Amino acid sequence: QTNQLFQDLRRQYPDLVEVWYAQDIFPEILPQRTSWGTCEGEPCRTLIVRIANKRLLTDSVPEVFFSGALHGDERIGPATVNELAKFLCEQYAANHSEVVRLVDGRATWLMPMTNAHGYANYRREENSMDPNRDFPYLQRSDRCMQTQTARAVNELFRRHLFQFSITFHGGMRALTYEWGSRNHLARMKSTESPDEAAFTQVGQSIQAAAGKTARSRWFYPLGRINDLVYPVDGGMEDWSYAAGFENSPSPITVCKPNTYGGYPQDRTRYRKGSISTLIYLAEMDDRKTAQEATLGRTAEIWSVEKSQGHIPRNLRMCLKLIEMARPEIVVQRVMTRANPGPGSDISVEVAGFGCEQVTARLLMASSSDLPNCDVGADDGAALEDTAFQKVVASKQIATANYKCQGLTLWGSRRAAFVLEGKLPADASGEVCLLIAAEFDSQWGHQVHPDPSVNPRSHAARLRLEEQYHAQASDGPNIIRARRTKLFAASKTSLLVSASTQVTPVMPELKGSATTSTAPPSFEIAASATHTLQEDANVNANSRAETSKPPSLRQPKQPALETEQSLTVPLYAIVSISFLSAISSGLIGLASMRSGASQGKANIQDAVHEAELAKMVGQSQPAE
Ligand SMILES: [Zn+2]
Structure with a gap:
């Protein structure tokens, strides 16, 4: 269904929308080309989308990345990312000057159903493996890069220098940033990352874009992952922030997984300074699958005061981060x-x-x-x-x-x-x-x-x-x-x-x-x-x-x-x-x-x- 939506969008806006499947363009993530799961009656594939003016793209265009769902049962993120793509295309076509600026001068990468298998089957995990414990960060070498989900993200981050990112989740409500791992805890509290100032300022900015509750409090409490959520081993967040500057093989693990025919070790050795994204973990709602009435409509995006829906709220955060990718x-x-x-x-x-x-x-x-x-x-x-x-x-x-x-x-x-x-x-x-x-x-x-x-x-x-x-x-x-x-x-x-x-x-x-x-x-x-x-x-x-x-x-x-x-x-x-x-x-x-x-x-x-x-x-x- 989502695959169809993006194929349609590509046909409608061929100059702005590109669609790929990770298993096609990154063959090393599935070396034996075997089926790794069934999604809506077909072999699963991991959808990757870029929204940008193709004619203006260069090797140095500022890039951002949004992940709809690492956990397949958390359903609001994919809906938000789908709406983001449609919004950018429609407002670009309508010649909205600010959206034109976002699409002409930046590239927005999306993985709407990052965990394609989990999403199609309403499961948190991909084939019983949790993708958000599967990244090369403070993880056992045979316990990371096991999933297609994490490998697809890894290959994308090997090729692109994402400045900002949101990884959407559900199950509680918090907007959080680094650190989110045991090695950056002191007396049960998160230590400060070297980018604490940027994380907090941009965090406050997207917190404001999200807006307030009916009781006039910020919808999203803002803080560090370790403090507001919990530390994990193998999380995408700390990896995507620090893989370009923390030490290998610890905490940046060199992975040797056995699943799906294996995955080369050198895929988790990175060029120095390459992966260093300001990434936010957005836990969007206490419910993983929000009630229909709480989603809101994209048309409500224009007023931060009047909209209480998940989609316009999170869409505004995405737009703000796309903006920030290029001062x-x-x-x-x-x-x-x-x-x-x-x-x-x-x-x-x-x-x-x-x-x-x-x-x-x-x-x-x-x-x-x-x-x-x-x-x-x-x-x-x-x-x-x-x-x-x-x-x-x-x-x-x-x-x-x-x-x-x-x-x-x-x-x-x-x-x-x-x-x-x-x-x-x-x-x-x-x-x-x-x-x-x-x-x-x-x-x-x-x-x-x-x-x-x-x-x-x-x-x-x-x-x-x-x-x-x-x-x-x-x-x-x-x-x-x-x-x-x-x-x-x-x-x-x-x-x-x-x-x-x-x-x-x-x-x-x-x-x-x-x-x-x-x-x-x-x-x-x-x-x-x-x-x-x-x-x-x-x-x-x-x-x-x-x-x-x-x-x-x-x-x-x-x-x-x-x-x-x-x-x-x-x-x-x-x-x-x-x-x-x-x-x-x-x-x-x-x-x-x-x-x-x-x-x-x-x-x-x-x-x-x-x-x-x-x-x-x-x-x-x-x-
Ligand atoms: Zn989650």
Whole structure:
């Protein structure tokens, strides 16, 4: 039934959905090709699915993994994972800008019925073997990698560098993270993993995405597996977090199982640094098979307050983790005069996505240092060192430290922010506006890490380390990152000409290198008058506004967070021609839909924005 669902989904969305069976693509897990069980009247097969824009896939695309059910009698996980796949495809087809970002820039791997045999036969185990005691972690060498379930997961993790994962279970209610094994217990309590800071912060973030109970408490208690669930030997959780950095053969076991014709020992020896996933164990309900009425509907995903169903709740957690796999800056709009010159005001409205916290700098680089303003693959990480260093040392226009806005699918109290300043006095010719950003530095915080090493997860290291490179045990997949990531504010360069400083209103400015001493409103009024005479592209709203005396004009107030300290800018001119040229960089333009930003923008701005959106060909969000 689930197999059919995914085959149908693949036919319907051939560019987004790929479907495999583990026994076909990983023949070493079943060397004699014999039947290992019957599932719905047929030989069992382990379904593997990838949701991603196939045409944009690279060896370094950020990857996440969701396991529906290691225990076949725990039924909510598979239902959730199925709905996740459908949701991503349907909203992608509807051109929902945030879902497009998740599917174009990340790869989501699913094993809906990880334990295919147990799921088909309503049993916890696979042929009487428990898959979640079958991983190479603190296990006897003949007691691990016995199941098709664990071998299929193992082969996938050998080839892919999953940053985040949820393994869905049922039977109690808890959202938990490392550690979950005896070797990381001290006085009956779990010790802290080296990634405690990332585990707790991201954990709180997905706990919030899951929402609260009818009694206004978090639905999911959050804590370490050892403390809220119990320690196990051979658990998937500790293995998938630590197989890339803990010692072999203990606790990372080298497995020599006898089942199903055996499995080569070298399949449980891993490349150093390869497997280091931030994985969450979600125990979703006290009942393993939830009552139909408690499942909820995917359509309830849009409101975290109003939905109490398992499916929308857990779907939101998955979406949040997919988002977090790639910290990035989303440029929502760029505002400057039509013919900017040295000292011209410039402001760039941006949102942090895939992160908790961001420090961003708006830079002006010469287009000769960065041809076509192209930062290259992996957010600048693929640039040569010398080119990269030159670009990050470019003139700084503005800087800010903000909370990331992230997904706004189910409402967000966090807003976009504005980087604003003036073009440098020596600006001229073709320049590139860039944003250099650093994310989540607080993930480096440690108190008593066990073992005593720096954060080991891919997700933390690609944020914290000057340069980070990881390679999967098998196959071509890599992570390539720099701590400072680069994002182009526009797809095209900006032409800065010195002549626009000459204005009829303020002739004393003629020839001066900078206008920073002039009151901002005069500078803008002067520029506006000048621009009106020269530039026929100014739209009606701007023209009406600029014809008023400066004192009567309402300053436009972008949505601001309380802790931010930027001054409120006065925008007189928005260059439509410039915006049109960079429309491809303005993915978020039409998605300014958080309550805060809508509430504060005045009506004229709202109309203005809608018109801009129309002019640059952006569609409204699908919901
Ligand atoms: Zn379970």
